[in-house]
Amino acid sequence: MQSVRTANGLTIELASEQDTEQLGRALAGVVAPGVVIGLVGPLGAGKTRLTRALAEALDVDPSSIASPTFVLIHEYEGRIPVYHFDAYRLPSADDFESLGASDYFTGDGVCLIEWANLVVDRLPLDVWMIQIEPTGLEQRTIYISVPNNSKIIDQLAERLTQV
Numbered sequence: 001m002q003s004v005r006t007a008n009g010l011t012i013e014l015a016s017e018q019d020t021e022q023l024g025r026a027l028a029g030v031v032a033p034g035v036v037i038g039l040v041g042p043l044g045a046g047k048t049r050l051t052r053a054l055a056e057a058l059d060v061d062p063s064s065i066a067s068p069t070f071v072l073i074h075e076y077e078g079r080i081p082v083y084h085f086d087a088y089r090l091p092s093a094d095d096f097e098s099l100g101a102s103d104y105f106t107g108d109g110v111c112l113i114e115w116a117n118l119v120v121d122r123l124p125l126d127v128w129m130i131q132i133e134p135t136g137l138e139q140r141t142i143y144i145s146v147p148n149n150s151k152i153i154d155q156l157a158e159r160l161t162q163v
Helices: 017-028 047-057 093-098 101-105 150-162
Strands: 002-006 009-014 036-040 073-076 082-086 110-114 128-134 140-145
Touching: 002 150, 009 017, 009 150, 017 047, 017 140, 017 150, 036 047, 047 082, 047 110, 047 128, 082 101, 093 101, 101 110
Parallel strands: 036 110, 036 128, 082 110
Antiparallel strands: 002 009, 009 140, 073 082, 128 140
16 A cells, blocks of 8 residues: 655555555544545445445444445444445435434544535535545555645554554
């Protein structure tokens, strides 16, 4: 796994699913209650796999973690609660808001929103955005931005060298 610090965040080259798991563990080490993470990428990019790795690192029971495709919000208990959303099947951003998503944003857990690009205008201004771009069968390029918080990016970059 290789990462490069950029002016706006971090670019990471993942070579395998194991690298995706390491990224999830590194993210779990820097998140806190109230963090909202938007996940963007095509079908099969690894949004749910990354969510699963982060949730497992927060002590969520791995057998309970599923893709939220048919259930729009999954709630998982862990060291920090994980709230996993899927905006893909929603007809509009208003429908996402009607789910009560903003109530979760100010709660005691970490929120991960798959297909965040479809509801970006309903997300908090300090949302962490993770763009996943498949570059091969298991290879991915990840772009992470954390607005106005270069310290988090530095901590994440450091953790990536440790996991």
